[in-house]
Amino acid sequence: MLAAFVFLVAFNLRPAITAVGPLLPQIGADVGIDEGAQGLLGSLPLLAFAAVSPFVHRISRRLGFEGAILATMLLLAAGTIIRAYTGFTGLWLGTIVVGAAIGIGNVLVPTLVKRDYSQHISRTTGILSAFMTASAALGSAVAVPMSDALGWRGALAFWAAPALVVALVWIPRIRAAASAAPPKPAAHPTVSVWRQPTAWLVTAFMGLQSTTFYFCVTWLPTIEMQRGVSEHQTGLNLFVYQIAGMIAALSIPRLMRHGTSQVAAAVTASTPMVIGLLGLIFAPSLGFLWGVVAGSGTGACLAVALSLISLRGRSSAETTQLSGMAQSIGYVMAAVGPVLAGLLAQATGGWTASLGAILVIALVQLGTAVFAGRPRRDAREHAPG
Incomplete structure (x- = not known):
């Protein structure tokens, strides 16, 4: 049961971000920032992910995996409150703190899966991804109704509460880890992941799928509102959109169970985003349908990306380093997407050009999936789980 608490951690790694998208028009009007700055606000957590990810393995060595997770939840709660209630500067500073906290959790979750669920990595990662996607969906869905009752600040601050609850229930796991036997040394000598071609392919896939996901959660509500959809409906x-992703995240591990290759899963997960973006460009009246299609792709891709990190790492230490690398560079790539999309929309007066640019990224991701899904050259030395 203590091991299963990692699912509660995963639940907290998205809603503090996805709640922002539906509220961007309110935030922009209240604070006085244009679409370009709103895009930067949406991307700032991703830049924080990128900045903190390479150092998470050092944090975990100092605090232990369990101690680092507790610190993550407390930091997330603090950043959420700062972002909501400390003025214009606090909005930006708190967003950075929220991003840093979630970045630490993003890196540690695949490592915990590798350590605690080594025989069921793909299935467990699918469930974790479903928890993350479900919480992301919840954050998006309740943002506007909560802002009607509490204002946009209260709607954002609410997400400090579940983080504090998880921090509280996590304490018994820290005590259990303190009384457990020390971990055995890694069976494989660790070669820097920065010198491994497989690590770069996993990183590319992680960054490309993150770019498409964060574009959608940041700007789809705004795109729909400009096409006449009400704020509540968006x-x-x-x-x-996110529920479709949750279902896909639970389904995609079926393609990852056998053998060491995940090509079929990576390609299958990447295809719906291409279809969804084509639909949004050429048949915008069916926007709801294309959003569901795109959502299924982003949910499945998240599960595949996190599984690839856990499967390709040969030990917990190497998995943490690979996770840090993939999420550092990957989220730098992802952070550019919403900002450029907002600036491009501002320059062109519409969203067609932005959707076309993200479509190109989705096509590159589809090609990358073929190579990222292939087993590493030394796959014979370890089983994928």
Whole structure:
């Protein structure tokens, strides 16, 4: 049961971010920032992910995996409150703190899966991804209704509460880890992941799928509102988008169970985003349908990306380093997407050009999936789990 608490951690790694998208028009009007700055606000957590990820393995060595997770939840709660209630500067500073906290959790979760569920990595990662996607959907769906009752600041601050709850229930796991036997040394000598071609392919896939996901959660509500959809309906649509992702995240591990190759899973997961973006460009009246299709792709891709990190790492230490690398560079790539999309929309007066640019990224991701899904050359030395 203590091992299963990692699912509660995963639940907290998305709603503090996805709640922002539906509220961007309110935030922009209240604080006085244009679409380009709103895009930067949406991307700032990703830049924080990128900045903190390479150092998480050092944090975990100092605090232990369990201690680092506790610190993550407390930091997330603090950043959420700062972002909501400390003025214009606090909005930006708190967003950075929120991003840093979630970045630490993002890196540690695949490592915990590798350590605690080594025989069921793909299935466990699918469940974790479903928890993350479900919480992301919840954050999007309740953002506007909560802002009606509490204002946008209260709607954002609410997400400090579940983080504090998880921090509280995590304490018994820290005590259990303190009384457990020390871990055995890694069976494989660790070669720097920065020198491994497989690590770069996993990183590319992680970054490309993150770019498409964060574009959608940041800007789909705004795109729909400009096409005449009500603010409340856009929040509901984004909720359905993420529920489709949750279902896909639970389904995609079926393609990853056998053998060491995940090509079929990576390609299958990447295809719906291409279809969804094509639909949004050429048949925008069916926007709800294309959002569901795209959502299924982003949910499945998250499960595949996190599984690849856990499967390709040969030990817990190497998995932490690979996770840090993939999420550092990957989220730098992802951070550029919403900002450029906002600036491109501002320059062109519409969203067609931005959707076309993200479509190109989705096509590159589809090609990358073929190579990232292939087993590493030394796969014979270890089983994928």
